[in-house]
Amino acid sequence: MVSKSDWNAFSVLVVDDEVGMQTILKKALSKQFGQVHTVGTIEDAEIIRQSHHLDLIILDINLPGQTGLEWQESIACDSRNYDVIFMTGYAELDTAIQALRLGAADFILKPFNLENMLQAVKRCMDRRLVERTNFALQREVEKNNPIEMIGNAEKTIELKQMVAQLAPSNAAVLIEGESGTGKELVARGLHQLSHRNGPFVPLNCGAIAPDLLESELFGHTSGAFTGAKKGREGLFRVANNGTLFLDEIGEMPIGMQSSLLRALEQKAIRPVGSEKEIPVDVRIVAATNRNLLKEVEKGNFRKDLFYRLNVLTVSLPALRERKADLACLTEHFSHMIAKEMGLKPIHWAHEDIAAMAQYDWPGNIRELKNMIERCILLGKPPVDHWSSLQGDTPLHQSCNQEQIINQEPTECTCMPEMDEYPDQWTLKEVEKKHIITVVDLHDGNKSAAARQLGVARKTLERKFKEWSEEIA
Numbered sequence: 430m431v432s433k434s435d436w437n438a439f440s441v442l443v444v445d446d447e448v449g450m451q452t453i454l455k456k457a458l459s460k461q462f463g464q465v466h467t468v469g470t471i472e473d474a475e476i477i478r479q480s481h482h483l484d485l486i487i488l489d490i491n492l493p494g495q496t497g498l499e500w501q502e503s504i505a506c507d508s509r510n511y512d513v514i515f516m517t518g519y520a521e522l523d524t525a526i527q528a529l530r531l532g533a534a535d536f537i538l539k540p541f542n543l544e545n546m547l548q549a550v551k552r553c554m555d556r557r558l559v560e561r562t563n564f565a566l567q568r569e570v571e572k573n574n575p576i577e578m579i580g581n582a583e584k585t586i587e588l589k590q591m592v593a594q595l596a597p598s599n600a601a602v603l604i605e606g607e608s609g610t611g612k613e614l615v616a617r618g619l620h621q622l623s624h625r626n627g628p629f630v631p632l633n634c635g636a637i638a639p640d641l642l643e644s645e646l647f648g649h650t651s652g653a654f655t656g657a658k659k660g661r662e663g664l665f666r667v668a669n670n671g672t673l674f675l676d677e678i679g680e681m682p683i684g685m686q687s688s689l690l691r692a693l694e695q696k697a698i699r700p701v702g703s704e705k706e707i708p709v710d711v712r713i714v715a716a717t718n719r720n721l722l723k724e725v726e727k728g729n730f731r732k733d734l735f736y737r738l739n740v741l742t743v744s745l746p747a748l749r750e751r752k753a754d755l756a757c758l759t760e761h762f763s764h765m766i767a768k769e770m771g772l773k774p775i776h777w778a779h780e781d782i783a784a785m786a787q788y789d790w791p792g793n794i795r796e797l798k799n800m801i802e803r804c805i806l807l808g809k810p811p812v813d814h815w816s817s818l819q820g821d822t823p824l825h826q827s828c829n830q831e832q833i834i835n836q837e838p839t840e841c842t843c844m845p846e847m848d849e850y851p852d853q854w855t856l857k858e859v860e861k862k863h864i865i866t867v868v869d870l871h872d873g874n875k876s877a878a879a880r881q882l883g884v885a886r887k888t889l890e891r892k893f894k895e896w897s898e899e900i901a
Contacts, residue, residue: 436554439484440464444474446492457543471495483511485553490517501531512553579761580754584746595741596622603738604716606745609795612716613676615743619714620672627671630664635680642685644701653702665698665709672712679719679730690734748790755785762801772805781811864892
């Protein structure tokens, strides 16, 4: 028996002109559903449908006036997100066919055993539970694995264009780049833009024990080896019609490489312990932070597998090569991390961005994200964080801010405001600089800038007029 807690978020509508049937079903279903509505006419049913969210409708076909089938047919154009179980006292084949054509989840003949009705209801709600769980999981995956490539640096734009160009192909792709540069992000982007129907399945080849890697990829039959009590499909079959992402491919044992090559060449896999090959349609995207060509020369990587994977190549730039993206990345991670933690985004001053631009980020984007997370948790900006790590010698003291501004493009609209000013400035100078900065952030839109500053547009017009007269 299903407990009420399993279905307490679901609602059901019973439409039957027999009051006794309404009473029986309401009593039985109220033990499990959060809301149970009962009506005797299509007119009342339509009122409930329009004013309430419904997960299930139990509908009698033979009703006075408009029949249940006629009602469902009239609203078929709506984007219904509920299941329908039809009831009827007349076992006519044409009626059953019409009900199925209208998307009936089940068809119950009267009189019926209550347990049969509850089983039909359970089948519908089990499917809905799975749908809701999958939706929640998908949202969680999307939240933790965003595929948007942030930044407007020249190399970032070139990377976005290359991903869009290579995505429609079914050819294998090799992604090269230092650790932390976002290789899985690019792989997910390739999959999303490829329009392949199957899932994106990632695997870190260096994180699986060598003796388990074959089973992980190809699956195994029951009893194939000690401890294999049940069969397993393997990630190739899970990723069928989709994309299999093999991260750290350079860590794959040399013996396993030949099995992978055969699977790619034959487009088929053979589970461990099986004599039969299973055809698969999988696009391979591999990634490495090693120089695979040098690994081939050393004998650590098969040459034929290298050329099989290296059909298309994407080289990811290190963060030190795309510092123009620092402002956008910092703003993006700040809001994302703060939202996840339920905290306010950390305050970013111009000197923080300037200091970060002087650092080479050997850990790349992963290091940047971790640093931002620490700063938010500790409640201190990057300049103070680096100062405490380096014995009160802030990183930004050695940087030439004017040089940084001239070197790094500032087209990114998420560039933080310049709200740190020299101590010797007068209040009038600070006001002028702040107003101009806000106006620039809104691309010269003084109305938008005035709203952010909390003043009237006429006030800004007057200020700019005064400043122009001072120059004249």
